[in-house]
Amino acid sequence: MRARLFALVLLTMLSASHTPAQECSVYFYGAEKTTPAEWRALLAKWRAAGITRAIVSLESGPALLLADPAQAQVLASRFAESHAAGVQVEGLMLQDPSWTSRLPEARQRVRAVADFLRQHPGLVDRLQIDVEPYAARERVVPRKAWRALASLLTDMREELLRAQPGTRLSAALPWWVARAMTPHEFSAVSGELDDIVLMAYGDPGGQPVAADSQTFKRKVLPALELLGHLHATVRIGVAKYEHASSEAMARHAAQLDKLLKRLATFSGIVYFHESAPFLRASTAEVAPELTAPAP
Numbered sequence: 238m239r240a241r242l243f244a245l246v247l248l249t250m251l252s253a254s255h256t257p258a259q260e261c262s263v264y265f266y267g268a269e270k271t272t273p274a275e276w277r278a279l280l281a282k283w284r285a286a287g288i289t290r291a292i293v294s295l296e297s298g299p300a301l302l303l304a305d306p307a308q309a310q311v312l313a314s315r316f317a318e319s320h321a322a323g324v325q326v327e328g329l330m331l332q333d334p335s336w337t338s339r340l341p342e343a344r345q346r347v348r349a350v351a352d353f354l355r356q357h358p359g360l361v362d363r364l365q366i367d368v369e370p371y372a373a374r375e376r377v378v379p380r381k382a383w384r385a386l387a388s389l390l391t392d393m394r395e396e397l398l399r400a401q402p403g404t405r406l407s408a409a410l411p412w413w414v415a416r417a418m419t420p421h422e423f424s425a426v427s428g429e430l431d432d433i434v435l436m437a438y439g440d441p442g443g444q445p446v447a448a449d450s451q452t453f454k455r456k457v458l459p460a461l462e463l464l465g466h467l468h469a470t471v472r473i474g475v476a477k478y479e480h481a482s483s484e485a486m487a488r489h490a491a492q493l494d495k496l497l498k499r500l501a502t503f504s505g506i507v508y509f510h511e512s513a514p515f516l517r518a519s520t521a522e523v524a525p526e527l528t529a530p531a532p
Contacts, residue, residue, distance in 0.1 A: 262290035264510035280322040292327040316360040327363040337370040337385035351400035365407040383422040390429035407432035415463035430469040438476035445479040450492040470504035
């Protein structure tokens with residue numbers, strides 16, 4: 238009995254010691270279009286709201302911004318200012334379902350991002366991909382698509398290790414992902430990841446997935462628990478267009494934060510999203526105030 242009790246206490250201590258620090262993040266598109274003054278205003282806004290990480294798109298449509306030296310320099314400048322302001326930068330790339338059927342091109346793009354990391358060490362501490370092969374316009378063979386995604390992640394992991402050891406690898410995945418993959422497929426994908434962003438939202442204009450905590454508990458939480466033991470941390474994505482106001486979204490995020498703190502792998506909330514055009518807009522609907530969940 239004593240041995241069993243000691244083992245239980247030890248397991249509890251280990252679980253507590255590995256609980257990830259929680260942070261609030263926001264997706265941002267169009268950083269290359271911002272002026273220095275606009276970027277500084279954004280950073281101040283995020284810091285005031287408790288947002289400490291920006292997930293910044295490294296692409297504009299189908300184009301990789303880093304392939305243009307001038308654009309790459311603009312991003313490097315913005316990212317350096319982010320670090321000075323205490324906002325970490327996570328690069329977002331491969332944002333199209335077709336990448337799982339275009340692996341050679343995807344790997345070439347990964348190498349270009351790795352070159353940027355070598356040239357500007359420390360400015361980007363994490364990379365996230367948003368491939369979503371299930372959303373492809375053409376007919377997709379799910380088993381083949383998941384295998385291709387796992388293969389791409391393996392290549393990315395190796396490239397990042399060579400370019401900037403310690404760079405974390407993340408992927409945006411749908412909240413129902415554990416029901417879409419076999420256990421072997423999910424293990425192959427998640428085993429290459431340090432972090433997963435579970436998108437607990439649908440498409441703009443559609444029925445909200447779980448815009449209140451009760452629906453989240455009934456619908457999303459069981460799917461989240463199906464993920465089982467993970468090496469990766471998990472962040473939960475919430476979308477501004479599934480809520481009546483920014484205040485309602487912040488209240489929802491705070492409720493999720495409280496609900497999910499018991500999960501050892503939970504590491505925070507991600508807001509989707511902000512973009513450069515809102516900086517020059519005049520309406521609150523285009524430029525909602527984001528607030529980190531209250532502790």
